[in-house]
Amino acid sequence: MKNILANDPSPYLQQHKNNPVHWQTWNKESLKQAKIEKKPILLSIGYSSCHWCHVMAHESFEDKKTAELMNNHFINIKVDREERPDIDFIFQSSYQLFNNSGGGWPLTIFLDENAVPFMAGTYFPKDPKHGLPSFANVLKQVSETYQKQRNTILNQKELIKKHLDIKKNSVVKQDLEPILEVVLNNLDQENGGYKGAPKFPTFNVFETLIYFYNKTKKEKFLKPVEILLNKICSQGIYDHIEGGISRYTVDEKWLVPHFEKMLYDNVQFISLMSKFLKVKPNEYLIKKVKQTAFFLDNSFVNSKNGLLGSAFDADSDGEEGKYYIYKYEEIKNIKNINKFFVINRSGNWEGKIILQEISTPPDEIIQELKKIRSKKNKPFFDNKTQLDLNSLWVSSLIHLHQVFKNDNYLVLAEKYFKRIENCFTKDELFHSYSKEIVFLEDYAFFIKCLVDLHEATLKVEYKLKARELSDKCIEKFYVRNKKIFQKNPIETNDLFIAPIDISDHTIPNGNSVMLSNFSRLGYLEIGKELSESLNGYLNIFKNHMLSSLKSIDIFNQTNSGKKCTEDGCDL
Secondary structure, eight states: OOOOGGGOOOHHHHTTTTOSSOOBOSSHHHHHHHHHHTOOEEEEEEOTTOHHHHHHIIIIITOHHHHHHHHHHOEEEEEETTTOHHHHHHHHHHHHHHHSSOOOSSEEEEEOTTSOEEEEESOOOSSOBTTBOOHHHHHHHHHHHHHHHHHHHHTTHHHHHHHHSOOOOSOOOOOSHHHHHHHHHTBOTTTOSBSSSSBOOOHHHHHHHHHHHHHHOOHHHHHHHHHHHHHHHHSTTBOTTTOOBOSEESSTTSOSEEOOEEHHHHHHHHHHHHHHHHHSOOHHHHHHHHHHHHHHHHHSBOTTTSSBOSEEOSEETTEETTTTOBOHHHHTTSTTGGGTBOOOTTOSBTTBBOOOBSSOOOHHHHHHHHHHHTTSOOOOEEOOOOHHHHHHHHHHHHHHHHHHOOHHHHHHHHHHHHHHHHHHOSSSOOOSSOTTOOOHHHHHHHHHHHHHHHHHHOOHHHHHHHHHHHHHHHHHHEETTTTEEOSSOGGGOOSSSOOOOOSOOSSOOHHHHHHHHHHHHTOHHHHHHHHHHHHHHHHHHGGGOHHHHHHHHHHHHHHTTOEEETTEEEO
């Protein structure tokens, strides 16, 4: 076997094409090879802009001795989590089962020869540090364990499936507001977002709060959104020079980001900002949301198809954040800069400066800072286009149109929609590179953007297409005996268990989005089934189902004859 990643279009997999590791892709042939050789599988999952994925690659996957261990004892498979979110979901869930804690990337998971997991970790260093064993030692121990306990490990499949199978209770309807009270108690009233660090924006949570504010007019639901947006827009997580936000911050004040910029964060940022601005106009936030939309439309585009790519890397020239931070000597002479940004000789991160706004700077200062940045190498851009995220982008443009009553945003939305049609919808929908792979979220968000377009333009063809695709979605993904959608098509599932997912992750859950679509399209019978099913999971998974909370309420209100949208209800 040899490393075959050079033949794969994924930018993440391409990053590993020259590794001495005999990397394979997830396919029938590589899975079959594990059975033939009776070897365990080392599955490594990551994405192109993941900092710790780069670290592990440089330390271990580029190291010939480590690669030799991997090649001798394992079938090694690389997966781009953005290309195969179903694989990532199942094995992140497996990690949580084995370790009783949250996962992350890189995900390093060991599977038996039947592709069933038996041990999982995330980043392993080349040498022991921070309480973690060396990766080489892990490889040796896992291989020895597998040889000695192979039969026991192979017989664990049904037990693991049982533990991963999500459970629900018999609750059909319940009051939803008390669940939100628990959420409110866990929010940081000073800095916004959830308490503690690291800090993720978790946009689906705050979109749900806006919905319940619009429905109830209770200020307690709106105030956390206002705090979050003002803090994000003024601190280091926001790029004050070009626009857009980073994935998260390592501190509780939104200052020090992991500098990667993800499409899914930024389109949701635009949508949340738009929905907030409809309720409470704010000139400062207006400037930021317009800047971010401009940034995506101009800097996030895949030149081959005109759609938006996936992410900008955190690193450039091998250094995290180099493109975004400044040295004091570089900027000290910019006139009056300290009136608009916090500028200290000692810096605020590793002796360098991450920009924090004091007040809105004039354009002259922004241009000076942009000039300095232009001399640096840009981070790597993962231009992989994904149907679900580009559909979210179209919806976010429509939200901007609704706020600003600017037809340019609607024209832009329809322009991107036409590009989506040209790229993804010739025969059947597909997710990204492979025309054989599609997910529930691709259908859910594409249907949502069709409904959004219909409501914005009143063009009937959008609604007709949305109904046609809703029928196909039910046929492809709906598990009738469980009354829930699974993540990948039922007929083509290549995992040891059906990936049924009801939790929000980087984007709202596909089941919650489909329930909202059903409300808007009048699919009341199957909507009732799905609503009751999601209700059954709330008591167990409510902290991870905030988008479903909104969708369930919308459906219940709509089903009772009230006019209800994502913006609230006429009660």
